[in-house]
Amino acid sequence: xxxxxxxxxxxxxxxxxxxxxxxxxxxxxxxxxxxxxxxxxxxxxxxxxxxxxxxxxxxxxxxxxxxxxxxxxxxxxxxxxxxxxxxxxxxxxxxxxxxxxxxxxxxxxxxxxxxxxxxxxxxxxxxxxxxxxxxxxxxxxxxxxxxxxxxxxxxxxxxxxxxxxxxxxxxxxxxxxxxxxxxxxxxxxxxxxxxxxxxxxxxxxxxxxxxxxxxxxxxxxxxxxxxxxxxxxxxxxxxxxxxxxxxxxxxxxxxxxxxxxxxxxxxxxxxxxxxxxxxxxxxxxxxxxxxxxxxxxxxxxxxxxxxxxxxxxxxxxxxxxxxxxxxxxxxxxxxxxxxxxxxxxxxxxxxxxxxxxxxxxxxxxxxxxxxxxxxxxxxxxxxxxxxxxxxxxxxxxxxxxxxxxxxxxxxxxxxxxxxxxxxxxxxxxxxxxxxxxxxxxxxxxxxxxxxxxxxxxxxxxxxxxxxxxxxxxxxxxxxxxxx
Amino acid sequence: xxxxxxxxxxxxxxxxxxxxxxxxxxxxxxxxxxxxxxxxxxxxxxxxxxxxxxxxxxxxxxxxxxxxxxxxxxxxxxxxxxxxxxxxxxxxxxxxxxxxxxxxxxxxxxxxxxxxxxxxxxxxxxxxxxxxxxxxxxxxxxxxxxxxxxxxxxxxxxxxxxxxxxxxxxxxxxxxxxxxxxxxxxxxxxxxxxxxxxxxxxxxxxxxxxxxxxxxxxxxxxxxxxxxxxxxxxxxxxxxxxxxxxxxxxxxxxxxxxxxxxxxxxxxxxxxxxxxxxxxxxxxxxxxxxxxxxxxxxxxxxxxxxxxxxxxxxxxxxxxxxxxxxxxxxxxxxxxxxxxxxxxxxxxxxxxxxxxxxxxxxxxxxxxxxxxxxxxxxxxxxxxxxxxxxxxxxxxxxxxxxx
Numbered sequence: 081x082x083x084x085x086x087x088x089x090x091x092x093x094x095x096x097x098x099x100x101x102x103x104x105x106x107x108x109x110x111x112x113x114x115x116x117x118x119x120x121x122x123x124x125x126x127x128x129x130x131x132x133x134x135x136x137x138x139x140x141x142x143x144x145x146x147x148x149x150x151x152x153x154x155x156x157x158x159x160x161x162x163x164x165x166x167x168x169x170x171x172x173x174x175x176x177x178x179x180x181x182x183x184x185x186x187x188x189x190x191x192x193x194x195x196x197x198x199x200x201x202x203x204x205x206x207x208x209x210x211x212x213x214x215x216x217x218x219x220x221x222x223x224x225x226x227x228x229x230x231x232x233x234x235x236x237x238x239x240x241x242x243x244x245x246x247x248x249x250x251x252x253x254x255x256x257x258x259x260x261x262x263x264x265x266x267x268x269x270x271x272x273x274x275x276x277x278x279x280x281x282x283x284x285x286x287x288x289x290x291x292x293x294x295x296x297x298x299x300x301x302x303x304x305x306x307x308x309x310x311x312x313x314x315x316x317x318x319x320x321x322x323x324x325x326x327x328x329x330x331x332x333x334x335x336x337x338x339x340x341x342x343x344x345x346x347x348x349x350x351x352x353x354x355x356x357x358x359x360x361x362x363x364x365x366x367x368x369x370x371x372x373x374x375x376x377x378x379x380x381x382x383x384x385x386x387x388x389x390x391x392x393x394x395x396x397x398x399x400x401x402x403x404x405x406x407x408x409x410x411x412x413x414x415x416x417x418x419x420x421x422x423x424x425x426x427x428x429x430x431x432x433x434x435x436x437x438x439x440x441x442x443x444x445x446x447x448x449x450x451x452x453x454x455x456x457x458x459x460x461x462x463x464x465x466x467x468x469x470x471x472x473x474x475x476x477x478x479x480x481x482x483x484x485x486x487x488x489x490x491x492x493x494x495x496x497x498x499x500x501x502x503x504x505x506x507x508x509x510x511x512x513x514x515x516x517x518x519x520x521x522x523x524x525x526x527x528x529x530x531x532x533x534x535x536x537x538x539x540x541x542x543x544x545x546x547x548x549x550x551x552x553x554x555x556x557x558x559x560x561x562x563x
Numbered sequence: 564x565x566x567x568x569x570x571x572x573x574x575x576x577x578x579x580x581x582x583x584x585x586x587x588x589x590x591x592x593x594x595x596x597x598x599x600x601x602x603x604x605x606x607x608x609x610x611x612x613x614x615x616x617x618x619x620x621x622x623x624x625x626x627x628x629x630x631x632x633x634x635x636x637x638x639x640x641x642x643x644x645x646x647x648x649x650x651x652x653x654x655x656x657x658x659x660x661x662x663x664x665x666x667x668x669x670x671x672x673x674x675x676x677x678x679x680x681x682x683x684x685x686x687x688x689x690x691x692x693x694x695x696x697x698x699x700x701x702x703x704x705x706x707x708x709x710x711x712x713x714x715x716x717x718x719x720x721x722x723x724x725x726x727x728x729x730x731x732x733x734x735x736x737x738x739x740x741x742x743x744x745x746x747x748x749x750x751x752x753x754x755x756x757x758x759x760x761x762x763x764x765x766x767x768x769x770x771x772x773x774x775x776x777x778x779x780x781x782x783x784x785x786x787x788x789x790x791x792x793x794x795x796x797x798x799x800x801x802x803x804x805x806x807x808x809x810x811x812x813x814x815x816x817x818x819x820x821x822x823x824x825x826x827x828x829x830x831x832x833x834x835x836x837x838x839x840x841x842x843x844x845x846x847x848x849x850x851x852x853x854x855x856x857x858x859x860x861x862x863x864x865x866x867x868x869x870x871x872x873x874x875x876x877x878x879x880x881x882x883x884x885x886x887x888x889x890x891x892x893x894x895x896x897x898x899x900x901x902x903x904x905x906x907x908x909x910x911x912x913x914x915x916x917x918x919x920x921x922x923x924x925x926x927x928x929x930x931x932x933x934x935x936x937x938x939x940x941x942x943x944x945x946x947x948x949x950x951x952x953x954x955x956x957x958x959x960x961x962x963x964x965x966x
Contacts, residue, residue, distance in 0.1 A: 153603065460907075462882070477897035480864060486892040489606075492907045495879040499907040501890070507897045 112169035118142060121268050124169050128237045128271075131244060137257060141267030144258035151261055154424040155453045155485060156393050158366065161331060168269045168302070231284055231315075232277040236304050239275035246277055250308055254337040254374045254401070262333040262395075263370040270304035270335065278313035278344075287543055289318040303334040309344035311377065316347040316543050332391075334369045342377030342404065347385070349542050351550045354390035361420025361449070364392025371398035372428075375407030375436075383410040384427065385541045387550045392421060397455065399428035402436035402464075409438040412538040417450035417482070426456035426487075431464040431497070440471040443535050446482035453485040458499060460492040467497040475505040476534055478527075566596035569619045569713070570681070578684055588680035595674040604673075607855040607887040608826040613769055613795045619741060621682070622712035628705045631735045635948050639701035640687050645714040647685045648705075655700075671745075673799070675771050679745040683717035689730075693723035693751070699731065699946055704744060706736030706768065715743045722754035724779075729757040731949050735792070739767040742793075746774045750782035752806065757785045759949035763956055764792035766821070773799045780806025780835065787944050789953050790817035790825045791960050797826035797855075804831070804838040804866075811838075814940045816845045818960045819852035826855035833866035833896075840870075843940045846877040847933055848884035859891040860901055867896050873903040878910060878936055880929075930961060 112123055121142050125135040150161075226233050232243060239247050257267040278284050309315055332354070338346050348371075357364025367390075373382035384398035400409025411427035429438035438458065446452040454473045475484035486503045508530050516526035532539070532551070542550050570593060575585045597611040598604070622644035632641060632651065641651035671677075691697045706714050722728060734742055742764060750756055756776075764770045770793040776784045788798050802811045817825040831840045846854035860871040877886040890903040910932055918928035937957065944950050 475892075475894070477894065477899075480867070480897045482897070483893070483895045485894065486890075486903070488888075488890060488905075490888040490890075490905055490907065491885070492877070492879065492887075493885045495882050495884060495909045497907065499905070501888075501905040502902065503890070503892060503904075504900075504902040505892055505894050506900055 112167060114167055115164040116142075116166070116168055116269065120168050124269055124271065127169065128240070130237075130240055133248060134240060137252065138268050141257035141264050142269075145261065145264035145268055148258075148261045148264060151395075154395055154455065155451060155487075156395060156422045156424050158393055161366070163265075166331060169271060225285065229282050229285060230279040231282060232275065233288055234275055236270075236273045236275045236306060239277075239306075243275075243277070246308070247275065247306070250306055250337070250339055252337075254339060254372050255335050255370050260370060262368040263335050266302045266304060266333045266335045266370070270302045273304035273306070273334070275305075276307040276315060276317060278309045278315045280310040281312040282310075283313070284315040287316045287318055289320070301330070301332045301334070303332075305334070305336040307337070307346055307348070308339045309341065309346050309380075311342045312344060313341075314345040316349070318349050318351075318543065320351040320353070331366045332368065334371075336369070336371040336398075338373030338382055340373065340375050340377060340380035340382050340404075340407070343379050344377060345381040345383075346373065347383045347543070348373070348398070350384075350386040350388075351542075352386065352388045352390050352394070355392075356390050356421050357392040357419065359419050359448075361392070364421070365390065366393045367391040367396060368393075369396040371396065372401065373399070373409070374401045375404050375409060377404040377407070379406040379408075380404045381408040381410070383408075383412075383541070385410075385412040385538065386414070386425075387538070387542070388413065388415040388423060388425060391423075394421075394423040394425050396425045397427055399430070400438060401430045401432065402438065402467075403432050404436075405433045406435045407433065408436070410541075411438075411440045411442070412541040413442045414445070414535045414538045415443070415452055415454075416445040417447070417452045419448040419450060421448075421450040423451070424453040424455055426454045428457040429459070429469060430457075431460045431467040431469070433463065434465040435467065436464055437468040438470075440469070440473070441537050442471075442473040443538055444473070444475040444484055445478065445531060445534070446475070446484045447478040449481045451483040451485070453487060454503075455487045457489040458491070458501070459489075460494050460497040460499065462493045464494050465496045467494060469497075469499045469501075471499075471501040473501075473503040474534070475503075476531070477505065477507050564615060564617055564619055566678075567593055573621060573682070575681065578682070585681050588677045591672065591677040592674055592681055595677075598674050604828070604857075606889070607857070608795070608797055608824065610675075610769075610771065610795070610797070613824075614741065617711045617739070617741065617769070619711050619713045622706070622708055622714055622740070623710070625705070625707035626709075628707050631705050631707075631737070632703055633701075633733065633952060635701060637699050637701045637731070637948060639703055642685060642687070642702075642704045642716050644706060644708070644712065645682075645684050645704075645716045647687075671773075671775065673773060675743055676745055676773050678713075679715040679717055679743050679773070682713060682715040682743075683745070684715075686717040686719060688718070689720045689728070691722045691726040691728050691754075694725040695723070696727040699729040699948060701948075702730055702732045704732070704734050704742070706734075706738070706740045706742050706764070708736065708738040708740035710738075712738075712740045713743065714740055715745070718744065718746045720746065720748045720756065722750045722756055722782075724751040725753045726751065727755045729946050729949070730759070731946070731952065732758065732760045733952070734760075734762050734764055734770060734772070736765045736768055738765055740765070741769045741771070744772045746772070748774065748776040748784070750776070750778045750784060750809075752779045753781040754779070755783045755785070757946060758787075759944060759946060759953075760786065760788040760798070761952055761956055762788065762790045762792055762796055762798065764796065766792065766794060766823075768793045770796040771799075772797070774801065776800065776802045776811070778802070778804050778806060778809035778811060781808050782806065783810045785812045785943060786814065787941065787949075787953075788815040788827070789956055790815065790827065791819070791956055793823065793825075795824045797828065799828040799830075801830045802832070802840070804833050804835055804840065807835045808837045809835065811840045812943060813840070813842045814844065814943060815842075816847070816937050816940045817854055818847050818957065819854055820848075820850040820960070820963060821852060822850065823852045824855070825852070826857070828855075828857040830859045830861065831871065833860070833862045833869045833871065836866055837868045838866065838870075840872070842873040842875075844873075844875045845937055845940045846886055847880065847937065848877065848886060849880040851881070851883040851885075853885040853887070855887050857889045857891070858903070859893060860903070862892075862894040862896050862899055862901060864895045867898045869896060869899040869901065871899070871901040875903070875905045876936070877907045878933065879907065880910070880933075
């Protein structure tokens, strides 16, 4: 049997392999009533004891949202979302725990199943985890050792209480409240998220990590993350997600804002493995995320790395605004879609200042009936003398029912800028498969190896702690998709 | 002027041919109006902004246009202000007939195509019978407008199985006008059409050309477009590979300066297996010119073994020039090889220095490098007359002192 036919059959056979992290933890939730109006926004703000300015900011975002329309330009299709049929606030019923001992044991056991290094293992792994369970942070570790060097790593609601000036200065400064439909929605109703502040000259002593779980049925998740690296500071931040199996689609509209001042560097890595829906395309997470970083200072650097294997729909364009002279933006992405998943993802690199550089490496893998689109913008503004961009987008098609699309927008208004873009689309070459098979590798291992090689440029950008997990997650998706 | 006002002023019934068809096309155009940037297909070209200041009307009688027709030995078909100019054309029995109705095909929905269908008065209809090699024919479309005229010829070219034709199409004019030609091409099995197009309009003109090329199996469509005239121009080519093993080359170059805006848009639809498409598009932009390239390769599920390639390069010669490029791949078949590349930059100072160090003056060195840059796109133009016409147009561009 030809290798390809066999590969496709393997995919079909394994497509029913299912989602390994599909379980649900039963913890009583306290819900706000369904629907969205100004009262809900006020309720969320009041529950969190927010200052007046933040409530005003939320209301302004809400009013802007009312005047906006769903974006329809992406290559994604879904039934119309009834925003009035969602809960906008959900939290575990008990008061926020003060230490790990207070954390619900069921929660802890769930994290155990996911392999999150939360308690002792956290220390061994050297990772500080701000675990977000639905909307309220339930545990934060390593706070003290971070505090020693002046790093602030806490939930954003805590930051609003304890560092209001910082939050007020930077919140919405990269992604304004009315930036786009989903960002406006997030600004109005964001429940929690992470706040990171690295003071001048500090190199964050450990990788910071947040684990997201979506756990409550019918609960939209509206995370808000804000990371600020002052002059000469550097930080590596990890975000990983997995969600329990369920039938109903869930909306996730997160906003992530990064600010890098002079000589600062922020590395933001994501492994996204939310429930993608079943083999027939039922259920799964709608992931509509706005991620943007501002390289405000000279020679600052923001690097996005993402491994996207989950979600029924991904709508996500982590971007860099290169405002500081000599600043650098990077985007490394692997997006894998299978069954009926849809991904429309890419980046925007806006070169405003001289000698700014950006690199985009995007690897898309489509299998099953999925559609995978790279959509990216590279814009060189007139002031960006000597700007440089390199873009490479490669797509791999597995099976003849899927689609791979590339939609780059390249705009240059500066003569001295150099922009290069290349894109390829292909399938796994039969001679590569044959070569591996003739060395005794099984079909599955051979496809896995080739796909891993295809993604290598991106995977090697992940921090050590994450690379292992990313490969594991990719392998899980590969099991169900490419052999 | 807005689209509705413009149509209101025209008595469609006074134009030749079936009124109902014109009326339907006019209604389609009214529904959309002039394309704006909100329309994704016109993301980088704001036709509405340009045309709303135009006081458009149908063209009046033209004056003498002999000077605008290039001197060649080739048989030629000449249109002046969208009408067939019999006195200027070569008698070609059997090769063509001219009729407005015959050249109107409905079902193409682009707004500018609908406008053309509403206004077209004449067009060349070239029907080349099976296995006939019709040689080289010149198709000249002249606009000679004393006022802001809308000129909309609609040509149809059909090649029977195994037929061959080289068509050199030239758009020229004087004055301020909208030239909106539509060319519909159908190639039979194994037919070969070489289509060389020179857009050399008056500097105040707006030129929007739409070309539809449908290829049966084994057919080949080779085209090269040189865009150097008009204040605002757009060349939109839809090539549909409907039969297996068809082959399409869509090369283009644009040389723009001053405040010119040039848009090259291609949509190559691979609807059959084993087809190949090649595109090389080069832009040379000086002054405050703005170049646009949008190219989409669509590969349908059935189109296995597709080989698609697209290269788009731009040279920015001045601080105010701008290029916007959107090379798109839309792929639904797995056993394909598709790639695109895009590069944008200035002339390499090291290359200029190399030539200068060999005693070549700066301007000449730059010209030499730009010619070399363009050559890759021009290279497949094998017809000697076409090659000479393009060379002349490039030389004329040089003389504008763009360097």
